[in-house]
Amino acid sequence: MTDLNLSRRFFVQSSIGAAGGLLLGFHVPQAQAAKTESRPWTTPTKGVEVNAWLSLDPDGTVTIRVPHTEMGQGGMTSVALMIAEELDVEWSKVQAVFADPNRHLRNDKEYKVMSTHGSQLVWLQHPHIMQAGASARERLKEAAALAWGVPRAQVVAKQGVLTSGARRAAYAEFAAAAANVKLTEEPAIKQAKDWWLLGTDVLRLDIPHKVNGSAQYAIDTRLPGMVYAAVKASPVPWGKLKSFNADAIKNRPGVIGAFELRAVAGKRGQPDLQDAVAVVATSWYRAKTALDLLPVEWDFGEAASVNNASLSAHAKKVLGETGLMTKEDPKALEAIAASKKVVTADYERPFEAHLRMEPINATVHVQDDRVDVWSPTQDQSAAILLVADQLGVDPKNVYAHTMFLGGGFGGNGAGGTGVTRQAAELSKRLKRPVKVLWSREEDIAQDKQRPMAAARMTASLGANGLPEAINTRALWYSIDKMNQIGPATADYGIRNMPYNIALRHHERHNVETHVPSSTHRGPGANQTGFITEVFADEMALAGGWNPLDWRIEMTKGKDDWQRVLKTLKEKAGYRTDLKKGEGMGVAVVECHGTIAAACATVSVSRGGQLTVEKIVIVADCGHVINPRGAVEQIEGAVVYELSHAWLGGLEMRGGRFVNTNFDSYNILRIDQTPEVEAHFALTGGKKWGGMGEPAGPPVPPAVANAIFAATGKRIRSTPFRLHDLSWA
Secondary structure (H helix, E strand, C coil): CCCCCCCHHHHHHHHHHCCCCCCCCCCCCCCCCCECCCCCCCCCCCCEEEECCEEECCCCCEEEEECCCCCCCCHHHHHHHHHHHHHCCCHHHEEEEECCHHHHHHCCCCCCCCCCCCCHHHHCCHHHHHHHHHHHHHHHHHHHHHHHCCCHHHCEEECCEEEECCEEEEHHHHHHHHHCCCCCCCCCCCCHHHCCCCCCCCCCCCHHHHHHCCCCEHHHCCCCCCEEEEEEECCCCCCEEEEECHHHCCCCCCEEEEEEECCCCCCCCCCCCCCEEEEEECCHHHHHHHHHHCCEEEECCHHHHCCHHHHHHHHHHHCCCCCEEEECCHHHHHHHHHCCCEEEEEEEECCECCCCCCCCEEEEEECCCCEEEECCCCCHHHHHHHHHHHHCCCHHHEEECCCECCCCCCCCCCCCCCHHHHHHHHHHHHCCCEEEECCHHHHHHCCCEECCEEEEEEEEECCCCCEEEEEEEEEEEECCCCCCCCCCCCCCCCCCCCCCCCEEEEEEEEEECCCCECCCCCCCHHHHHHHHHHHHHHHHHHCCCCHHHHHHHHCCCCHHHHHHHHHHHHHHCCCCCCCCCEEEEEEEEEECCEEEEEEEEEEECCCCCEEEEEEEEEEECCCCCCHHHHHHHHHHHHHHHHHHHHHCCCCEECCEECCCCCCCCCCCCHHHCCEEEEEECCCCCCCCCCCCCCCCCCHHHHHHHHHHHHHCCCCCECCHHHCCCCCC
């Protein structure tokens, strides 16, 4: 039993083929589709490289090198689409592969950016990605023009064919010549009105392989002579390892040894090591079983006294104290003090885990002349740099292999956790490839959590029921006491809320904690969006306004906000007159360059059983390059944020998180998942925004506002599961 290797892939493949067993039915359209392989980092190409981004095979195949990760968000497809649009080739002739991170670093960041985060891939990277395709197209035209003795303007490049009068040639015929062409000026990218491929529904390239079980993830890495490590870091983050008794497990089957891993003084970044013990064995099951039996003694330090209740009490205390003023207006405070109609409330959101479906893992093979890395990071070039740093070697001799990621959500960041350093260190010591795999409990306990946040919101209302002045004070917990203005701070979304309130005063507190933190899907907006949008409802209702009409009134003069909110009013059918136990709620939040509004419909039984019936999303990201993919991202973001707000919330006792598996930290089950309806209200023009994250932040406040409409109970903290929603 200790060598049993029942993989996800084996289960899917054998289940499909088993008579009388599980049958998974999918319709996967293949016609006119581009492709990738299940191992897109090893796909061989026979063609000529025109530039770093693409090569042309003699048979007309265009191989596009994708420098970004594919973690289910459709990044591989988006890059291929943008280049194919500009290059002007048949989509069915395109194959996508992952670009080489070592080459990227070796050639002074040849792909400009390899990090995949913050919904930036299309939003911010589209200019240079599309220009790579446009540049290749113009170089091909120039090569043909020189050969045919005509001006480049007389050469047409369309669907993989170059023509000029009666002359005609496939792109591949001029690929070698085009590679040597130097353009005097790089071409501008197309405007949306000229698109022929972008803006159409396209199947994601990774879907067929994920459906049939052939897609390869970092966790699937197998190497000759590889051994496995199970790791346990201090349950209380940054606790000290005092001792462990390796003799207690030395005779366990397959055990190679137990090793200590130590934090480096002053190093508390996302991918840095914490004190930990690793057990290495011939299989992960053997390593994990031995680790569970290993006697370990820790010094947890002062943080062992921290729990959820003490954090909440601390937050309440700090919110009563003056903070750092980042939007100062004494007149706002004076107006509130003199007002006869004041609305005030405190809000809180807890630490949250990323909950990737692929548990944290990494495989590293340290050899005499090179180091190979398989790590599920959102930036493979960062994996190279941190391994090189850990081992003290030249990054040019480190090779990272980009594989599919089983989820990211910001948690894999530029390394995201210390797992890649752990694997590198163990491989160095053992002189053989080592795979480190964290248990689900270790994954959640040692994740770089979304920080806890709290706020106190106070506003005065005028005779028309609208706010005249607002005073906000927000608090943000992080390990490095982040003292800056940006998306991952207590300022974002509160200090710059979109509503037209004449007098504003805002203060923030950045509080240091022992819990390592990191961005989450929709960073900043996912916490503060809940706070601002529940308070928006409270202000609207206190002033006698319909909450949706209030938002439309309060964003007058802001055309994109008006477009989104008015479209939501048209599409969602928002009502405030549903019977008791039924309710609708709205919210609107901007993040990553995109405005997204949500309308939630819920029902709550007399006993407090919550059902989220439907979520309608309206988004303005400027442009949509793949409507099918954009809708999928909206649906995923809705489910992700609703999971945390309704069912999640990390529970801390004795300085450690205790709900560290899916039996105690729940995510949305299929029978709880609402109908999601997506609409776009696109500004177009020069506006571009992200799509992977923005649909999530408005969902929790929209649901909380709907719960109030259904029950009369105001929800000012998450998760909803901790609230008594029963009504008479």
